[in-house]
Amino acid sequence: MAEIQENGNGGGRKKGKQKKITIRVDFTPMVDMNMLLITFFMLCTTMSKPQTMEISMPRKDVKDESEQDKLKASEAITVLLGKDNTVYYYEGLPSENYENTSLMETNFSAEGLRAYLLRRNASIATKAAELDTRKKNLEISDTTYNRELSELKKEKGAPAVVIKASDFATYTNLMDVLDEMLICKIGRYSIVDIEQGDLFLLKEFTKDDSYVVHQEVIEVYEEQ
Secondary structure, three states, X not given: OEEEEEEOOHHHOOOOOOOEEEEEEOOHHHHHHHHHHHHHHHHHOOOOOOOOOOXXXXXXXXXXXXXXXXXXXXXXXXXXXXXXOOEEEEEOOOOOOHHHOOOEEEOOOOOOHHHHHHHHOHHHHHHHHHHHHHHHOOOOOHHHHHHXXXXXXXXXXXXXXXXXXXXXXXXXXXXXXXXXXXXXXOOEEEEEEOOHHHHHHHHHHHOOHHHOOOHHHHHHHHHO
16 A cells, blocks of 8 residues: 655745655555465466487397397488588498498488488378377377377388487487487387497598597408
């Protein structure tokens, strides 16, 4: 509440002297109103849910390769992260002779790696876009959406991406690739250690000897 207090000497005030008025504003009700507003927003605001990402890592306790999931050459894609934010890929499984593997260079733009993955995953990406539209229009619940999307990613013929980062790659590069997996609706992808054969491919493609740390290992590999 506002109060107005008059200062002066009453009848003894001299003629022509301006009368002083002091205004006092009580902000106590504002405190109560702020607490009500804070309580209202706390109860009505939806808290952001943590975003998680499923990443398949290779099992080190399995010695027999026949016990692991084997990928078909037509489904496998290997992505290599190089230096200076470069990214490469080759299709199919790594052969015994890496020299017969065709390495391709791309980038992290929408016309680069994303466009390639969407082409390889066109059927599933189209169906996933329809699911997104149904969810946006509130035709299906979040639970139904997640279940149908998970089943969709497991369809036969869906590509499986193997991600390998060199010592020159950054964490940002790795996160960019993982983001592309989500955007392109890739259901099967994993992060594995880069092999000497992959470094050999990068060395031959870029003509950069820094990709090979142990030259004697490559010499043994070439002799085989």
